[in-house]
Structure formats: structure tokens, C-alpha cells
Amino acid sequence: MIINRRILTLDEFTIQQLRQFPTATGELSSLLRDIGLAAKRINVEVNKAGLVDILGDAGSVNVQGEDVKKLDIYANNQFMGVLKHGISCAGVGSEELDDVVVFDDEVSNNSKYVVLFDPLDGSSNIDVNISIGTIFGVYRRVSELGKPCTEEDFLQPGVRQVAAGYVVYGSSTMLVYATRRGVNGFTLDPAIGEFCLSHPDIKCPPSGKLYSVNHGNFFQYEEGLRNYINACQRKDKTNGGPYTQRYVGSMVADVHRNLIKGGIFMYPGTIDKPGGKLRLMYECNPFSFMVEVAGGKATDGKQRILDIQPTELHQRTPLFIGSKHMMEELETYYKP
Ligand code: AHM
Numbered sequence: 001m002i003i004n005r006r007i008l009t010l011d012e013f014t015i016q017q018l019r020q021f022p023t024a025t026g027e028l029s030s031l032l033r034d035i036g037l038a039a040k041r042i043n044v045e046v047n048k049a050g051l052v053d054i055l056g057d058a059g060s061v062n063v064q065g066e067d068v069k070k071l072d073i074y075a076n077n078q079f080m081g082v083l084k085h086g087i088s089c090a091g092v093g094s095e096e097l098d099d100v101v102v103f104d105d106e107v108s109n110n111s112k113y114v115v116l117f118d119p120l121d122g123s124s125n126i127d128v129n130i131s132i133g134t135i136f137g138v139y140r141r142v143s144e145l146g147k148p149c150t151e152e153d154f155l156q157p158g159v160r161q162v163a164a165g166y167v168v169y170g171s172s173t174m175l176v177y178a179t180r181r182g183v184n185g186f187t188l189d190p191a192i193g194e195f196c197l198s199h200p201d202i203k204c205p206p207s208g209k210l211y212s213v214n215h216g217n218f219f220q221y222e223e224g225l226r227n228y229i230n231a232c233q234r235k236d237k238t239n240g241g242p243y244t245q246r247y248v249g250s251m252v253a254d255v256h257r258n259l260i261k262g263g264i265f266m267y268p269g270t271i272d273k274p275g276g277k278l279r280l281m282y283e284c285n286p287f288s289f290m291v292e293v294a295g296g297k298a299t300d301g302k303q304r305i306l307d308i309q310p311t312e313l314h315q316r317t318p319l320f321i322g323s324k325h326m327m328e329e330l331e332t333y334y335k336p
Helices: 009-020 027-048 070-085 123-128 215-220 222-234 253-261 281-291 325-334
Strands: 057-060 067-069 089-095 114-123 134-141 159-167 172-178 182-189 196-201 211-212 263-267 297-299 319-322
Touching: 009 027, 009 182, 009 196, 027 070, 027 114, 027 134, 027 159, 027 172, 027 182, 027 196, 027 253, 057 070, 070 089, 070 114, 070 123, 070 134, 114 123, 114 281, 123 134, 134 215, 134 253, 159 253, 159 281, 172 253, 172 281, 182 281, 211 215, 211 253, 215 222, 222 325, 253 263, 253 281, 263 325, 281 297, 281 319, 297 325, 319 325
Parallel strands: 089 114, 211 263
Antiparallel strands: 057 067, 114 134, 134 159, 159 172, 172 182, 182 196, 263 319, 297 319
16 A cells, blocks of 8 residues: 655645744644534535435525525534634624623633634525636734623724635635635545645646636626726737636525635626625635735625625625736726
């Protein structure tokens, strides 16, 4: 039997990174390990979704006014559980919950980080066996250590994230996370139940051929944006057009694909919903952090997503994100 010791597990990788900082406390590594554990548990249930009676609405409506699926609740509870019982997290904000949850106990009050997460994004795709995901952003708290964390710790602009990541439950399950030092992807090896480093030092290609947008909303978009979308479909493009349209309707899958292959993902504001659909804190900030670290760009059309000062936990924002040159091309058409 050949054992490939060049393949690092998520734990080995985070410990290796930690050793490069002799003064580091290991709290972030521990946090990532906790998140990896929650992801593995969620993965087991996602894989069983077609087999057991876990499908369907749980009968409640979340704070966004959307139906909550049972797996959403399960995923939310898994994340809350590992973060509450770990040693690194003082509190969490979840897309599924109205308010932040402050873990007011001695260990948690002395923990450096708070985490904002969307436990199961794209959950309307569960019933039809399409990839879904988990998204998270980690912030260093600004409140005093030793005391319970406060709302101020959560309402920080995305640029202050120390780490962000996602898990995509797809044809295989991957956990991808970024710190300022780089973006790395780990694929779950079901034989050993470990995330193994499969995509080291991910860079978003500066150009690509994929564009992702909900075409059904086309006539709800502003004129400049419609012109850009039309240009994506033309043959006379100097940069290799026409582009290929790819839109799963599951943000984690869509942005993951474009991050690896090069592309642009857009969820603009519409006439009916000028603020768009996606959540700044749970979806846009983590992805913007990762894509920027990988060399790409992310804006709301007017400004960098990571510079937006949040005013409320569940606020929405238009989002344009992806390969640097494609984003620059968009900006020549669309100046809201
Ligand atoms: P959901 O978690 O309720 O399914 O909503 C979030 C998803 C994103 O993953 C995806 O990019 C977007 O909604 C798709 O929206 P639309 O169907 O309007 O194109």
C-alpha cells in the first residue's frame, strides 16, 4: 500500500501555518478545525437528503421571509454547537437567526473571534440534488476580552475579516478558506473522513470565459448592465467572446466554479429589489475577502464590498465579483 504523505489534512495544514507565527495562540487553527467538524457532520446529512425524511420545509419562515428547510436548521445547529463548545469563538451571527448569539461563559468571553455564517446557502436546491454550501467569515472582536462580545463585534466592514471560507457540498465536498496569506482548498476524503489539501494557493485567473447572472431578471436590470450582458454574448469581443453563461442558482457553486476557472458572478439590484438579494454579512463579505485574496475583485457596482460599513446584520447588497479583467470590463459599461 502506498501512503502519500505529501497530502496534508486540514488540521496538519493549519498547524503548519501556525508554526510560522511563534506568537500565535492557535485560536484561529482551532476555529477552523471546529468549522471543518461541523462541515463533515452537515455533509453526512446533505448526502442522505434524498433517502431520509429530512427534506421539505420545517414549517417556519426565517428572518429574511424565506421558508426554512429542515437541513438549514440542522446545519445551523451544528455550526452553533461546535463554535459554542470550542475555545475560539465569543459569539455568532447566523443568516437563520434574528439576532446575534453571545456565548456568555468564561472560555467564550476570553475568545478572540466572532463568526458570521450562512449554514446552508442555496437550500432551495436541496430537493433537486444540486450543490449547496456553507459560508463563513471570521472577525477579531473589538470589544474588551474577558467580557461578553457585543453587536459592535459583528457590525464590522468585511475588510476586517481575518479569515473567510465556504464548504461546497457537490460531486465531492470541498472546504475552501482564505486568510490574508492565501486561499487553499481541501477535498473531503470520505474513506478517512478528513479534508485533504487538494487546491493549494488558489489564484483567480485574471480573465475567464464564464459569466453568471439570473437572465430571468434581465429587463429588471439597469441599462448599462444590460449592455454589458449583451456584450458578453457577442462574437466580436476582442477578449475572446462570446462568453459562456453558467448559473446554478447556488452561490457557493457558482462563485467556486468562477474562482477556479475564471469568470464573473453578478447578483444586481432589480427594479423590484434595488438592494439585490444576497446578504452582505453572510454571503458577500466572505466571498469578497476570498476572491480579493485570490487576486480578483468584488463591488456593489459603486464601491468595494469589503469597505461597506454595515448598519444591520441582515442587510442586502448588489454583488459583482470575479476575475479582475472581467470586473474592469464590466465597469466600462456599468456605472450606477
Ligand atoms: P437561498 O439560500 O434561499 O436559496 O438563496 C440564496 C441563493 C444564492 O445561493 C444564489 O446565488 C441566489 O440565491 C439565486 O437567486 P435567484 O434564484 O434569484 O437567481
